[in-house]
Amino acid sequence: MRRRGERASARRALGRWVRVLGLLLAACLSNPTTAAAGPRTAAVDRRITLDNGLRLLLSRQRSVPIVAIECLVDGGARVDPATRPGLAGFTAALLDEGTRQHSSREIAQLADSLGGSFSAGAAEDWINVSAFFLARDFETALELVAASLSTPTFPPEEVERIRRQILGSLEASEDEPGWVANRAFLAALYGQAPYGHPIAGNPATVKALRREDLVAFHEDEMSPERTICVIVGDVEVQTMETNARRLLGDWAAPAHDRADTRPAPLPPSAPRVVVVDRPLEQANVVLGQSGVSRDDPDYFPLLVMNHILGGGGFTSRLLDTVRTRAGLAYGVYSHFIPNRLPGPFEIVLQTKVASTAQAIDLVRREVRRMHDTGATADELAAAQDYLTGNFPLRLDSTAKLADLFARIEYFGLGPGYITTYAERVRAVSSADVKRVAQAHLRPDALVTVVVGPRETLAGSGIVESAGMPSNGAVAAP
Amino acid sequence: MRTGRILLRTASYLGLVALVATALILLPRATNAAETYASRAVERRLDNGLEMILVEDHKAPVAVVQIWYRVGSRNEIPGLTGLSHMLEHMLFKGTERFGDGEYSRLIARNGGDENAFTSDDATTYFAKLSSDRIDAVLELEADRMRNLILTQERFAPERDVVAEERRLRVDDDPVSFLGETLVANAFLEHPYRQPVIGWARDIQSWTLADLRAHYDTWYQPNNAVLIAVGDFDAAALAQKIERVFGAIPRGPVPPAMKVKEAEPRGPRRIEVPRPAQLPFVSIVWQVPNFIHADGPALEVLATVLTGGKSSRLWVKLVREERIALDVSAGYDATAIDSKLFTLDAQPQPDVEVGRVEKALLDAVALLADKGPTEPEIARARAQLEAATIFAQDSMFYRAMLLGTWEMMDDWRRIDAYLPAIREVDAADVRRAAATWLGARNRTIGILVPERTTPATVETTGR
Numbered sequence: 001m002r003r004r005g006e007r008a009s010a011r012r013a014l015g016r017w018v019r020v021l022g023l024l025l026a027a028c029l030s031n032p033t034t035a036a037a038g039p040r041t042a043a044v045d046r047r048i049t050l051d052n053g054l055r056l057l058l059s060r061q062r063s064v065p066i067v068a069i070e071c072l073v074d075g076g077a078r079v080d081p082a083t084r085p086g087l088a089g090f091t092a093a094l095l096d097e098g099t100r101q102h103s104s105r106e107i108a109q110l111a112d113s114l115g116g117s118f119s120a121g122a123a124e125d126w127i128n129v130s131a132f133f134l135a136r137d138f139e140t141a142l143e144l145v146a147a148s149l150s151t152p153t154f155p156p157e158e159v160e161r162i163r164r165q166i167l168g169s170l171e172a173s174e175d176e177p178g179w180v181a182n183r184a185f186l187a188a189l190y191g192q193a194p195y196g197h198p199i200a201g202n203p204a205t206v207k208a209l210r211r212e213d214l215v216a217f218h219e220d221e222m223s224p225e226r227t228i229c230v231i232v233g234d235v236e237v238q239t240m241e242t243n244a245r246r247l248l249g250d251w252a253a254p255a256h257d258r259a260d261t262r263p264a265p266l267p268p269s270a271p272r273v274v275v276v277d278r279p280l281e282q283a284n285v286v287l288g289q290s291g292v293s294r295d296d297p298d299y300f301p302l303l304v305m306n307h308i309l310g311g312g313g314f315t316s317r318l319l320d321t322v323r324t325r326a327g328l329a330y331g332v333y334s335h336f337i338p339n340r341l342p343g344p345f346e347i348v349l350q351t352k353v354a355s356t357a358q359a360i361d362l363v364r365r366e367v368r369r370m371h372d373t374g375a376t377a378d379e380l381a382a383a384q385d386y387l388t389g390n391f392p393l394r395l396d397s398t399a400k401l402a403d404l405f406a407r408i409e410y411f412g413l414g415p416g417y418i419t420t421y422a423e424r425v426r427a428v429s430s431a432d433v434k435r436v437a438q439a440h441l442r443p444d445a446l447v448t449v450v451v452g453p454r455e456t457l458a459g460s461g462i463v464e465s466a467g468m469p470s471n472g473a474v475a476a477p
Numbered sequence: 478m479r480t481g482r483i484l485l486r487t488a489s490y491l492g493l494v495a496l497v498a499t500a501l502i503l504l505p506r507a508t509n510a511a512e513t514y515a516s517r518a519v520e521r522r523l524d525n526g527l528e529m530i531l532v533e534d535h536k537a538p539v540a541v542v543q544i545w546y547r548v549g550s551r552n553e554i555p556g557l558t559g560l561s562h563m564l565e566h567m568l569f570k571g572t573e574r575f576g577d578g579e580y581s582r583l584i585a586r587n588g589g590d591e592n593a594f595t596s597d598d599a600t601t602y603f604a605k606l607s608s609d610r611i612d613a614v615l616e617l618e619a620d621r622m623r624n625l626i627l628t629q630e631r632f633a634p635e636r637d638v639v640a641e642e643r644r645l646r647v648d649d650d651p652v653s654f655l656g657e658t659l660v661a662n663a664f665l666e667h668p669y670r671q672p673v674i675g676w677a678r679d680i681q682s683w684t685l686a687d688l689r690a691h692y693d694t695w696y697q698p699n700n701a702v703l704i705a706v707g708d709f710d711a712a713a714l715a716q717k718i719e720r721v722f723g724a725i726p727r728g729p730v731p732p733a734m735k736v737k738e739a740e741p742r743g744p745r746r747i748e749v750p751r752p753a754q755l756p757f758v759s760i761v762w763q764v765p766n767f768i769h770a771d772g773p774a775l776e777v778l779a780t781v782l783t784g785g786k787s788s789r790l791w792v793k794l795v796r797e798e799r800i801a802l803d804v805s806a807g808y809d810a811t812a813i814d815s816k817l818f819t820l821d822a823q824p825q826p827d828v829e830v831g832r833v834e835k836a837l838l839d840a841v842a843l844l845a846d847k848g849p850t851e852p853e854i855a856r857a858r859a860q861l862e863a864a865t866i867f868a869q870d871s872m873f874y875r876a877m878l879l880g881t882w883e884m885m886d887d888w889r890r891i892d893a894y895l896p897a898i899r900e901v902d903a904a905d906v907r908r909a910a911a912t913w914l915g916a917r918n919r920t921i922g923i924l925v926p927e928r929t930t931p932a933t934v935e936t937t938g939r
Contacts, residue, residue, distance in 0.1 A: 042537075063536035064869045105796075108786035112856045115863025134863055161799060164825065168802040171826045174754040175651055279752045281644040314569070314581035324578065327637030330645050350645050382586055389588015392607055396537035397870040 042395045044405055044415070045237045050249050053225030057405050058240045059232045061398050065135045067233030068402035069145050072126040072410050074226040078194040078341065079258065086201015090166060090209055091217045092127040095120035097158040099147035104158050107144060118144050122199050125340045126410065127222065132399065135234040139243055142231075146247035149227065152218060159211045166206050170198075177284040177350070177451050180276055185286040185449040186344065188274050194341055223253040228409045232402040271444060275458075276451040283356040283452035287363055289442050291345035294338040294411045300424045301432040302336055302440060307383040308375045308433070309366065310334025310347055315382065317366050322349060328359045340411075345440070353456050360448065368443040374434030388422040514879070514891050519711040521719075525727040526699025529718055530879050530888055531711040534872055540608040540707025541872045544618050545880045546600045547702075548695035550673045551813065552734050559675015560683060560691045562595040563639055567688060568602065569593075570631040572624040577631060580617050587613050595673055598813045599884045600695075605873060608708040615721045618703075622696055623725055627689055636680065643674045651753035651924055658749050659922030660817070663761045667738040669816055697728025702883055706876045738763065738815065741918035750925045756830040757823055757924035760837055764818040764913045767810040768886055773897040774909035775818060779806040780857035781849045781906060782820070782840070787856060789849070790820075790840055800828045800836060811885045818913065830923055841914045848907030861898050 046058040080087045096118060097104040111118040116133035118141070129148050133141040173179045183198055190196030200206070229248065231240045292302060303311075310318035310333050322332045329349045337343035347367070351359040375383075394400055408417055450457060519531040549561050571577040584591040589606030591614075604614045647653050657672050664670035674680075703718060741763050764775055782790045783806040794801040802823040809816035820841070824833040849857075868874045882888045 064866065066867055066870060105787070105792075109856070112785035112787040113852075113859055115859040115861075132867065134866060161796065164799055165795075165802060168823075168825045172755050172802060172823060177649055281648045282641065312585065314578065315585045320578075323638055325634065327634030328641070330638055330642040350649075351641060352644060382582070386585045386588055389586075389607060389610075390590065391588070392537060392539055393588070393590060393605055396539045396872065399870060 042401060042418070046241060047415075048241065048244075050224065050245065052249065052251055053223070053227075054248055054251065055228045055409060056241070056244050056248070057228070057230045057409055058237050058244075059230075059401060059405060060235065060237050060240075061232055061401065062234050064398060065234045066398055067131075067133055067135045067138045067141065067231065067235050068398050069129075069131040069133075069141055069229065069231050070402040070406045071129045071145055071149060071227055071229040072406050073128070073149070073222045074126055074340075074410070075221045076122045076126045077124050077197070077199040078339070079221060080194075080197065080201070082192045084201075084205050084209060084213065085197035086166070086199070086206050087209060087213060087217050088127060088221070089122040089199040089201060090162070090206065091214045091222075092120050092122040093162045093166065094154050094159060094214055095127070095129055095148040095152045095218075096144075097162060098153045098155040100151040100153060101143070101147045104155065110140065110144065114140060116141060120148055124195055124199065124343070138233070138235045138239070142243050142247050145229070146251070149222065149248070150251035150253070154211055154214050154218075156211055159214065163206060163209075166200055167203055170200055170203055170206070173198075173200075177278060177280055177282070178348070180278065181284040181286045181348075181449050181451045184274050184276050184451070185288060185346065185447065188272065188447050188449060189288065189290055189344055195339065195343060219253065220256045221258070223256075224248070224251045228406055230402050230406045230409070232405065233398050272447055274447070274449045275454050276449065277454035278451050280452050281352065282350045283353050283359075283450050283457065284350050285356065285360060285363075285451075286346055286348050286449045287360065287367075287446045288344050288346040289446055290342050291336040292338050292440065293340060293342045296338065296342075298436045298440065299338065301428045301436040302338075304380065304383050304387065304425065304428045305370065305375070305433045305436050306334055306336055306345075307387060308379045309370050312383060312386065315386070317370070318347065318349075318363065321366055322351075322359055322362050326358070326362060328352075328355050328362070332359075332363070353452050354460060356450060356452065356457060357460050360450075364443060364446065367441055367446070370437045371441045371443050374430060374437055377430055380428070380430055380433060384425050384428070387425045391421070514888065518879070518888070519715055520888075521715050523698065523719055523723055525723065525725055526697070527701055527703060527718075527722050527725070528883075529703045529705075529715060530883065531704075531709075531714055532706045532875065532879065533709065533711050534706050534875065535708050537872075538608050538708045539605065539872060540611050540705060540709055541603060541605045541876045542611060542614045542618070542707075543601055543603040543704045543876045543880055544622075545702045545704065545884060546695055547598075547700050547731070547884060548600055548691075549596050549598045550671045550675075551597045551668050552695070552731075553668060553671060553675075555671075556679060557683065557687055557691075558671040558679045559639070559673070560687060561600050561695075562673055562675065563636065563680075563683060564688055564691050564696075565593045565595045565600050565602075566635050566639060567627060567632065567692075568621055568625060570635065571626055572620050573626065574620050574624065575617060580621065583613060583617065589614070597669055597673060597816075599880070601880060603873070603876070611705070611707075611709060611714065612717065615718060619721045619725065622698065622701065622722075625692060625696075627685055627692065629685055632685055632688065636683070639674065640677075640680050643677060643680060646674065647672070648677070651751045651926070652757050652759075654751055655749045655757055655759060655922050655924040659747065659759055659761060659920060662745055662747050662922070663763065663817060663920040664738055665742075667736050667814060668734070669738075669812075669814065694729075694731055697731070698722060698725045699727050700731050702880065704876050704879050704883075706872045706879070744916040744919045744921070746921040746923070748923045748925050750927050752928075753924060753926040754928070755823065755826060755924075756926055758821070758830055758834045758837065759922045759924075760820045760834070761817040761920050761922075762914050763815055763918040764808070765815045766812050766885060767894075767897075768890070771905075771909045771912060772810060773901050774905040775808050775913065776810055776861065777854065777857045777898060777901045778844070778849075778906050778909055778914075779808040779818070780860055781844070781853045782806040784857055784860050789844075789853065790822075790837070793840060794822060794833065794836055798836065800825055800833055804837075811881045813885050834921065834923065841910060845907065845911035845914060848903045848910075851903060854901070854903050854906065858898060858901075862895060865895055 044057045044059050048056040075088060077088045096107055114133060114137045116137060118131045120129045129145050131141040131145050186196055310316045318332050318334060322329050329351045332349035334347040336345045347363055349359060517532055522528045553560055569580050571579060584604050587606055587610040589604050591604040593602040647657055661670045705714060766772060782788060783804055790804045794804050802825055804822040807819040820837050822833050822837060824830050878891055879888045882891050
């Protein structure tokens with residue numbers, strides 16, 4: 001077979017949006033009703049806060065002789081200055097390109113000679129440094145991670161190389177319609193606010209960023225107090241702790257005060273249609289609005305509601321309506337992306353240009369129906385069965401556990417989160433589903449982005465169907 | 478290369494495609510001799526010809542069940558390309574006993590994830606769920622093996638879905654479009670030249686009768702392999718499978734695929750114009766699969782070329798000369814028939830694509846002449862060995878491996894993979910490059926961007 005996955009990643013390495021997985025991911029966070037059948041050792045064995053404030057979560061997993069290290073530093077593209085989008089992403093891309101210990105080349109050779117993988121990158125809410133190695137190479141892996149976090153050197157030569165990579169990737173991303181649609185959607189929704197720009201920034205700002213900016217970002221924004229490191233794998237817990245103290249305990253970057261980055265709540269988005277002109281066979285459509293933050297008290301009802309609406313794959317209303325019955329799309333789904341700050345609610349689909357207006361109309365009807373009438377008892381029960389029963393599947397590997405533990409800690413979900421998850425899913429009532437649908441879905445205020453051939457789209461009535469009230473007022477062309 | 482050689486039933490699983498493709502090159506290594514696949518798997522064949530391969534894995538209370546049918550685009554004829562993949566979609570459309578969509582609803586109700594995918598060589602259905610729910614999957618799979626209801630009503634909208642899938646994966650993805658055209662040019666006769674999803678016009682012309690015939694020919698117990706990996710008792714599961722599947726009568730022997738590709742008569746080079754921002758270069762060579770004596774050396778060669786940021790091509794093109802954004806090599810180690818070794822590169826925006834093409838060819842020529850260095854061989858070996866251990870982390874990968882190797886030839890060969898890799902030395906790699914990566918069996922594809930006017934954003938108020 002061909003290594004299709006590698007190929008597919010070639011164009012996306014740097015430029016793409018690194019999406020927080022949102023509610024879909026959160027669905028993996030636990031399931032106590034099946035606790036008896038649940039992962040046998042899916043627990044954090046030791047949780048330590050080092051003197052410098054770095055939080056450490058350690059979990060021994062004996063099934064396979066490997067180890068995963070996942071460190072998250074709060075910040076990420078969310079804290080990019082409005083004038084310098086891409087700063088966090090650029091900084092993160094340099095973390096594995098030279099430290100006081102090793103040059104960029106040495107890091108690459110070391111990782112490859114052990115068959116391990118080691119990388120750094122940025123997401124909306126954090127910068128992550130990750131390593132996946134054989135358990136026997138644990139100390140080397142942790143040394144690489146620790147040096148990248150605490151003593152990156154930002155070698156000028158590597159800064160220029162990475163700058164070129166980012167610029168090239170941004171240009172390559174223009175050939176990915178889904179990426180173009182998402183960028184336009186978030187820009188329309190958030191503008192200059194956090195989450196409004198691609199993590200990789202844009203060509204003008206990436207060209208203008210100086211090495212000093214990256215160094216300053218590392219010094220000001222990356223500190224042990226803002227860092228969570230999770231180690232999961234077939235290594236003695238005591239060995240994990242001893243080495244983590246030795247390698248991460250001396251990292252003494254002061255945490256500079258960060259102004260509260262939580263902006264004033266966005267006003268409800270005005271309904272608008274954004275068309276990005278591209279010569280495509282399919283219109284790439286994103287409809288949505290601003291959503292919720294991860295600490296929203298309606299998180300669980302929203303999880304269930306969205307599962308029924310468009311999160312539940314082949315059993316969701318959107319897929320049933322748009323794909324199965326109408327044959328208008330291959331993929332269609334909805335999700336909330338509940339970040340540290342309110343992230344978007346999005347519905348994504350692709351359809352042949354001629355059926356764009358029809359597909360958008362079907363989506364809007366489904367959002368309206370959920371908003372007005374909620375879900376049936378059967379739909380609720382099916383969603384709860386899936387969400388609770390699916391949990392053990394999401395905890396069956398070392399890599400998944402490391403990711404899960406990091407997110408539970410990052411979002412402050414608490415050690416009891418795992419044991420109460422299913423209860424909380426089961427506690428959602430039909431009334432809750434209807435209530436959160438009415439509180440959080442705004443069918444008349446959806447922002448609609450369409451990437452496709454503008455002239456054909458204009459002739460198909462897309463603007464009218466997507467952007468106009470049903471009373472038929474005339475929209476601007 | 479994004480040629481859509483493996484297709485999944487829905488886009489929400491697109492990430493899985495990468496996993497699946499990667500899985501095919503990551504081979505679990507038993508940590509000691511007593512734990513080889515051969516010693517741990519239970520293999521049985523029922524009287525009706527259904528084969529089963531069951532491997533216990535107790536690290537979590539989960540099981541993966543896959544059923545592999547020995548049919549893919551490799552078994553299709555011109556005019557009916559894509560039929561295997563279309564049929565894969567239809568398998569979710571219901572039987573007498575379970576209605577349209579019921580398969581998905583029942584698996585979801587049991588907390589499980591399910592999907593299916595089609596490649597050149599096989600069509601695979603899978604479910605992953607809590608291991609105490611395996612029975613539900615067995616019943617559903619046994620039922621739809623022979624009892625599918627195919628109606629025009631269910632077929633028509635699903636054909637439209639597949640047409641949309643093609644637009645998404647191929648027509649609006651310039652690199653994928655290049656790949657489809659390139660592969661069609663790399664083979665003159667062998668059906669590997671056909672896209673798994675089917676040519677656009679074929680998608681519009683299939684009939685219900687075509688689907689019916691395809692189903693009756695290929696969906697028989699004697700053309701299927703059931704694979705399970707997970708937290709179960711293999712002997713007990715085997716009995717259960719016999720009970721559920723045993724009553725299905727053996728079907729006619731499916732027709733053999735007789736086409737043999739002629740001796741390569743390259744070199745060939747094609748240019749594919751397409752609306753795009755950037756060019757792309759992809760070079761393919763016809764090569765034998767892993768069973769061939771040079772197979773292990775080709776596998777090591779791919780890793781020497783682009784395995785990690787210390788690999789030869791990555792260092793040269795991305796780090797030093799900075800003429801490419803990325804470069805990757807791929808080897809179809811487990812294809813049933815001789816297939817392709819691929820080198821892909823994304824040129825930097827300000828670099829002439831021909832310069833990248835030449836750099837790739839020069840690097841291959843140098844390897845064919847001088848061979849790799851010892852440190853390069855050592856790093857490649859370490860990466861392939863570690864990858865086999867990482868692969869054990871996922872039950873799904875493990876099932877994928879069993880199925881892929883069994884489709885090619887025999888799943889027991891998995892145990893021979895690492896020993897063969899360990900024996901590869903620099904001279905073997907040099908010889909493999911000299912023998913297989915020459916001009917005669919080479920086809921080069923260049924994506925030539927047809928730049929359009931700069932994109933504009935228009936905002937319309939209410």
